[in-house]
Amino acid sequence: MAVNYDREKQELTRRNFVSLSGWGIAGIATLGAAGVFGRFFWPNVQYGPPSKFVIGKASGYTDGVKQNIADQKVTIVKHGSQLGAISMVCQHLGCTVAASSTGFDCPCHGSKYDDMGNVTHGPAQIALYWFDISLTPSGDLEVDKSKKNDPGHYYNIV
Amino acid sequence: MSVKLVKPEGGSAPPPGGGGRSGQPGLLARINRAIYRQAPEVWDNLRPATLGHNIYKSIYRTTAFPKTERERSEAFFNSFLLHIQPAKIEKHALRFTYTFGLGLLSMYLFILLTISGLLLMFVYVPSTEQAYDRMLDLRSAVSFGGVLRGMHFWSANAMITVVFFHMCRVFYTGAYKPPREFNWVIGVLLMVLTLVLGFTGYLLPWDQLAFWAITVGAGIAGKANWVSDHVNAMAPHGAPLMPAIGDKMRWGLLGSDVVGQEALIRFYVLHVAVLPVILTALIIYHMWRIRKDGGISSPKESPE
Amino acid sequence: MKRVREEEIFPRNPNKTYGLMELVKGSSTRVDRGPDDMVSSWPHLLIREAALFAGCFAIILALSVFAPPPLESPANPMRPPNPAKAPWYFLGLQELVAYDAFWGGLGIPGLVVVALMAIPYVDRHHSGIGRWFAKSRRTATTLWTLYVVVVIVLIIIGVYFRGPNWNWYWPGTMPKEVP
Numbered sequence: 001m002a003v004n005y006d007r008e009k010q011e012l013t014r015r016n017f018v019s020l021s022g023w024g025i026a027g028i029a030t031l032g033a034a035g036v037f038g039r040f041f042w043p044n045v046q047y048g049p050p051s052k053f054v055i056g057k058a059s060g061y062t063d064g065v066k067q068n069i070a071d072q073k074v075t076i077v078k079h080g081s082q083l084g085a086i087s088m089v090c091q092h093l094g095c096t097v098a099a100s101s102t103g104f105d106c107p108c109h110g111s112k113y114d115d116m117g118n119v120t121h122g123p124a125q126i127a128l129y130w131f132d133i134s135l136t137p138s139g140d141l142e143v144d145k146s147k148k149n150d151p152g153h154y155y156n157i158v
Numbered sequence: 159m160s161v162k163l164v165k166p167e168g169g170s171a172p173p174p175g176g177g178g179r180s181g182q183p184g185l186l187a188r189i190n191r192a193i194y195r196q197a198p199e200v201w202d203n204l205r206p207a208t209l210g211h212n213i214y215k216s217i218y219r220t221t222a223f224p225k226t227e228r229e230r231s232e233a234f235f236n237s238f239l240l241h242i243q244p245a246k247i248e249k250h251a252l253r254f255t256y257t258f259g260l261g262l263l264s265m266y267l268f269i270l271l272t273i274s275g276l277l278l279m280f281v282y283v284p285s286t287e288q289a290y291d292r293m294l295d296l297r298s299a300v301s302f303g304g305v306l307r308g309m310h311f312w313s314a315n316a317m318i319t320v321v322f323f324h325m326c327r328v329f330y331t332g333a334y335k336p337p338r339e340f341n342w343v344i345g346v347l348l349m350v351l352t353l354v355l356g357f358t359g360y361l362l363p364w365d366q367l368a369f370w371a372i373t374v375g376a377g378i379a380g381k382a383n384w385v386s387d388h389v390n391a392m393a394p395h396g397a398p399l400m401p402a403i404g405d406k407m408r409w410g411l412l413g414s415d416v417v418g419q420e421a422l423i424r425f426y427v428l429h430v431a432v433l434p435v436i437l438t439a440l441i442i443y444h445m446w447r448i449r450k451d452g453g454i455s456s457p458k459e460s461p462e
Numbered sequence: 463m464k465r466v467r468e469e470e471i472f473p474r475n476p477n478k479t480y481g482l483m484e485l486v487k488g489s490s491t492r493v494d495r496g497p498d499d500m501v502s503s504w505p506h507l508l509i510r511e512a513a514l515f516a517g518c519f520a521i522i523l524a525l526s527v528f529a530p531p532p533l534e535s536p537a538n539p540m541r542p543p544n545p546a547k548a549p550w551y552f553l554g555l556q557e558l559v560a561y562d563a564f565w566g567g568l569g570i571p572g573l574v575v576v577a578l579m580a581i582p583y584v585d586r587h588h589s590g591i592g593r594w595f596a597k598s599r600r601t602a603t604t605l606w607t608l609y610v611v612v613v614i615v616l617i618i619i620g621v622y623f624r625g626p627n628w629n630w631y632w633p634g635t636m637p638k639e640v641p
Contacts, residue, residue, distance in 0.1 A: 041410050041413075042406070042409065042410060046414060046415070047413070047414055047418075047419065047420050048414035048415055048416050048418055048420065049416070049418075051415075070540040070541075071540060073539075073540070092377065092559075092563055093373070093374045093377030093378060093380075093381075093559065093563060093567075094373050094374065094376065094377035094380070095370065095373060095374065095377075095542045095546060096539070096540065096541065096542050098544075105627060106627075107542050107543070107544030107545060107546055107626065107627055107628075108370065108374060108542060108545070108546040108628065109556070109559060109560040109628045110560065110627045110628035110629060122561075123559070123560050123561060123562060123563060125563075224504055227502060230502040230503075230504040230505075231502065231504075233504045234503050234504060240503075240504075240508070243503055243507065244503060245502065245503050245504075246500040246501065246502060246503065247500060247501060247502075247503045247506065247507050248499055248500055249499045249500070249501055250499065250592065252501070252506055252507060252510060254510070256592075256594075259510070259511075259514045262511060262514060263514060263518055266514065266515050266518045266519075267518065267522075270518075270519065270522060286537075290536040290537070293533055294533075297530075297533075304526075304530055305523075305526050305527055306526075307526075307530075307531060308525065308526025308527065308529070308530050308531055309522055309523065309526040311526070311531035312522050312525040312526050312529070312531070313522050315550075315551075316521075316522065318551050322613075326606070326610060329581075329602075329606045330594050330595055330603060330606065331590075331591070331592060331593060331594055331596075332589070332590045332591040332592070332593070332596060332599060332602075333591065333592070334581060334582040334585075335582060335585070335586060335587070335588060335591055336582070336586055336588070338582070339582035339583060339586075340582075342579075342581065342582045343579045343582070346575060346578045346579050350575060353551065353552075356549065356551060357549075357552070360548075360549055363533060364536065364537045365533055365534040365535060365536055365537055366534040366535050366536070366537055366538060366542075366543050366546075367532070367534045367543075367547075367549075368534075368537060369537035369538070369539065370542050370543065370546040371546075371547075371548045371549065371552070373542075373546075374546065374548060374556070374559070375548070375552075377563070377567075378555075378559060378563065378567030378568060379568075381563045381564040381567055381568055382564075382568055383564075384564040384568075384569075416539070417539070418539075455591050455592045456591070456592045457591065457592035457593050458592070459588070459591045459592055460588045460589050460590060460591040460592070461589070
């Protein structure tokens, strides 16, 4: 049973053009309205944990030891008077990296980072973020995970 | 339908429950007689055999045991469930080794998934604190809970496999060629939706596998930043920058920056309501198109 | 118009209640067979569909009773399992993702889906419909088989050859999960 195709003669007459534009405008308006409504899924409120958290006083950290703040996925490193906060979220696909003797290793897809968070082995392509640190009035240090910086973003502890 | 002729007065035996006093008929007997006078067939209609037959006929107008060709055709035309299928079918289409029943099998698995999934919804709570405990309860505290979860799990895995094999069958037999092009496109969409349903369902037990699979999945969505990064790199200086589309997608999927309660409720609603409804609609359309595109493909359609 | 021509070919005899309608090629008349090799869906189709459902249900039920689904330890956002593997049907994707996140996770899968949808608009030649592995479609069959093999090989690599840190391990040498 062969199927016969005779292509309909499709001409763009003035009448067809007006009709097409009408439908087109109605369609674009509908899609636009639906698209704007899509903002429903991006509310202006964040239900997750706050991005800022207090890590205590600088004196509580030992020189050269990677201090892991597990529930915030942040590692604090201290070199002399310098302090940094390294993100432990893998830049590849968001797994949590683990501190190792060479730096940080990701168990999900095998990315490796050195002690500074620079990539030494793919598939990750960007270095781990370093977060902003600030001093609260009480003298404690506060890390802000929403402020992301390149490796080596140390703070001098005076 | 038969109508029994009854003598209006002085009938044979007094109707049951009719008082008992002779000469004076009781209330029930008088109602009985009144009904006979107005509509003599009422009592006949209430005879069990007649009533059953009439109810059956009102629902389904064909015999349940069709014998002639005409009755067999009518059995398909008149049945709601069967009418989407042809009353006559080519012998070639019935050969098991032609289709291996894969398309129908994937629909059966979807039905099993819907039923077991609906039942699981009675127990499951989409909350990060309760979800995992409910999984344990299904195993230990709910009768048949483990079996139902097993059916949902195995049907899902089987459906993904069967849908892929179905696609291979359609390709190897050239069944996607005109006039069936668009049904193949719908089929590709159905396969993608099946995979997405598998993905969203994976988060719900809130175990380690669930959590990290979704973390990675959301991370992949975030990689769409590649597109906006490249667009922005090509844009002339000072032009408005395209927002980081991957971050937007990731946030839209998770409802937050991290995989947590917001992600769970979003995946839950997608898994139990949004995606199944879309999938059901597409399955119906897929099947409707099989008929409209001339039924299942056949070697008669092309010269070898 | 057509009717008039038909009457010219097979003139009608008004004295007869029957007439010649059509000439059909064939060696003999077919008895007890519908036109075009058709059979009644009832019961031929129905019985097969019912049997398929019974078989499908029985296998799923047996699997769910004798092979209960896995459930790992509760989610712990601090500690990913090593290796963290997706469900088997996404392990091919995960293998690709391990090479490049954008192309493996979005670029290539997106292109594959678009390519799949484009197939019937590219390959429109009306041959080999309704036959498995028709000889006239050898190129198409080969290409598709190649695609299937790639998908299956990627999944097998992901399931059986990838261990902790997504390193390559030969089967048998796979270490237990690193805690």
